[in-house]
Amino acid sequence: MVITLYYAPVTCAMVSWIMLNEVHAEFQTIDLNFRKKDHRKTEYLTINPLHKVPALVVNEKVLTENVAIIQWINATFPNEVVLPTNPWEHFKAISLLSWCSSGIHPFLTRMNNPKKIVGGSDNTDSVIQIATTEINECLQVADIMLGKKEFFFNNFSAVDVHFFWCCRRATQFGIALKRFRNVQRHFHFISQRQSVKKLLHYEASVIQKFETSQKA
Ligand SMILES: N[C@@H](CCC(=O)N[C@@H](CS)C(=O)NCC(=O)O)C(=O)O
Known part of the structure; x- marks a missing residue:
């Protein structure tokens, strides 16, 4: 299974990112720079025409909305704690x-x-x-x-x-x-x-990467 999460720093995409980490999923993150309007570019609009993150791509199929992504994570990793079992x-x-x-x-x-x-x-x-x-x-x-x-x-x-x-x-x-x-x-x-500390560290590194590319 190939899992990709489209993410942008500070946004609610962090919720899906953290939960993928909580279940130890193997996934790659694609970082969008909102300042550069990456989310409005054709490349991303083909993933999510509503130009919002998060978007989860699983084996080339796209799922948007944290509430849906969380339920997918819960169903896909049944041995991990995502949602209450009762x-x-x-x-x-x-x-x-x-x-x-x-x-x-x-x-x-x-x-x-x-x-x-x-x-x-x-x-x-x-x-x-x-x-x-x-x-x-x-x-x-x-x-x-x-x-x-x-x-x-x-x-x-x-x-x-x-x-x-x-x-x-x-x-x-x-x-x-x-x-x-x-x-x-x-x-x-x-x-x-x-998982939250890991996200905050990751977020800082992405912000730093964007700032460096802005200066270049
Ligand atoms: N209900 C959606 C909200 C998604 C959303 O509004 N994401 C914001 C970032 S927090 C976004 O991508 N905004 C960019 C835009 O609307 O163009 C979810 O929970 O996934």
Whole structure:
């Protein structure tokens, strides 16, 4: 089986990258430089016409969306911990992954590029303000959900990684986690995981590679 992950630093593609590492999959990563609009180039549009990462290519077949990729990883590596095995918890995990992907992520996208929402108008402040309020509400809900637990479920799962990405992106946009003690603790705990540390190291090396190529 030949597995390739299309990835870009800082993006939610890190969720799939980390989970492929968690299951010890052999895969290659293709790094896209968003600053150079690699994701808008014909070569990538033939992989994902929606110009988003992650995209997973398995034996020349393309799968997009973290929620789908995670379920593929779970089905392909049944001996590894990706999603809870208890049926109810399994679907509860899909529900939480979908929440990260479609309930939290869109507000992070707005914070990243408010112009996309307001078009020609300069009124980006209100977009950022509304997105901040929505993200804080999500963090509050997650804080209660987590309580004193280490993970969202009894054991580690992909939900912990997806939520970690949401929190990391939120902090990059200036949202403080300290109001949410359980979320902050979870964030720190997940950041210490081997696969996450490996990703952060990889991400730094890709950013460095892009910066060097920019200067050349
Ligand atoms: N729901 C998708 C979101 C994918 C997504 O929006 N990716 C962003 C990076 S975080 C992207 O590639 N944006 C580039 C673009 O939209 O052109 C998933 O979880 O896979």
